[in-house]
Amino acid sequence: MPDGGGRLHAEQHYTYHRPVRVGDVLSAVERDGETWEKKGRSGTLKFAEMITDYRDQSGELVVTATAVSVLRVPHEEKA
Known part of the structure; x- marks a missing residue:
């Protein structure tokens, strides 16, 4: 995008x-997820995921957070 x-x-x-436990020390690593588009009357909506994996001090995966953002791309004006 x-x-x-x-x-x-x-x-x-x-x-x-x-469960997240008292005393856990979490580290976060972000990675790109899926992307997709939806077309509408006023333009295109472009979606993108950002995935964050949280691991504890021993490397065990504790939580995965997925955030989705959207960007509106208007239709080009015709001359």
Whole structure:
């Protein structure tokens, strides 16, 4: 997706692989997820996932967070 304004936060959800416990020290690693488009009357909506995996001090996966952003690309004006 192009950089710049116009991008909105559309969705956020979490998958807990086990309960977070007192004393856990979590580290986060981000990665790109899926991308897709939907076309409408006013233009195209471009969606993109950003996935963050949270692991504990022993490397066990504890939580996966998935954020979805959306960018509206208007139709080109015809001359």
